[in-house]
Amino acid sequence: MTRRTIAILAIAWMILVVAVASSAITLHAVGGAQAVAANYETLDEVLRIIEERYYVEVEESDLLEGAIRGAFSPLDEYSFYYSAEEMTAMMEQASGEYYGIGVLVTMDGEGGILLSRVYEGPAREAGLREGDRIIAIDGEALSVNNSADLTAATAKIKAETQTPVLLTIERSEDVFDVEVERAQVEANRTRHAILENGIGYLEISEFFGDDVEGTRAALDDFVAGGATKMVLDVRNNTGGDLNHVVQIADMLLPEGVIVSVEDRYGQSQHYDSQASYYDLEIVVLVNGMSASATEILAGALQDYDRAVVMGTQTFGKGIVQDVIQFENGAGMQLTTMQYFRPSGQPVHGVGIEPDIVVEPDETYDPANYNIDPATDNQLREAVKYLENIA
Structure with a gap:
């Protein structure tokens, strides 16, 4: 057995161990196993020929990394290898x-x-x-x-x-x-303010880092400042950590299912909210870049009638990725589950339809970092809607 074959088999074993950790593997036919073995032999032969005959010298480590990256080519765009x-x-x-x-x-x-x-x-x-x-x-x-x-x-x-x-x-x-x-x-993932009319404004830019702490601090400030209504701005928020968005949703939802995830084998898991929550009137602002974890939050708030979703159709990424790190510091990201709203509706490829569609107009400037309804018509419409609630 060549040194390269050993390396390739080690990689195959590493991937197999990861797979076994998450699911049971059944070998259905000896012929299938033989075909897999033949493919590994072909891969070994391809790498050997490249190393021996390519017109310039190539590092074996580069070839092996290329082979690993190639294993992800049949998968979706969210599954890939990390050096x-x-x-x-x-x-x-x-x-x-x-x-x-x-x-x-x-x-x-x-x-x-x-x-x-x-x-x-x-x-x-x-x-x-x-x-x-x-x-x-x-x-x-x-x-x-x-x-x-x-x-x-x-x-x-x-x-x-x-x-x-x-x-x-x-x-x-x-x-x-x-x-x-x-x-x-x-990087602060949240910012908040109480607008002149007493309405709270909370922006969450992504569900990582200090987002949970920042959201709780904002909600506490709103309550202390007498705000009973809030604009939750998750436009351009492309997602983040599932556990983070579940914690934030728990602050805003009554007791019940926040989101359900299901793997390829039909095994499902529910993430639930507790009974206590911040009881504010909410408008959620979304757009075409609101995706993944953002759609979990917006979809749950919509399903429980806890918020009016306003803006434009969301992205429609209803799948979950696991990140796995190896002993050598490298890692992989792999799509492992899809998720469903509390109502049971899927999100992937569908997105979330706003309750009130508001397209951005010429007053909206993405370069304007100020929280200003005068230069942001979607925010302006959200504030107007909340002002009209008794």
């Missing part, structure tokens, strides 16, 4: 503390990165703002077409030390370079 460096960057992003520039990003659909939130910090000090697109990093053009590409691109923006990064920005019809000095960043 050790990418895994570290992802964990730092989730924690909210890292050396970076202080932005929340998403794919722009054109191969670049859209800045959906620019926090107080290096990026804002350098003049970047919401709605800007990053099209190159340190002179290297981006080609971000899936979640794995986005993770790899954001890893390039971060660093272990306080160093500069050169970003090529597209803003409207202008393209220009900006050098941003990386710094220790603490």
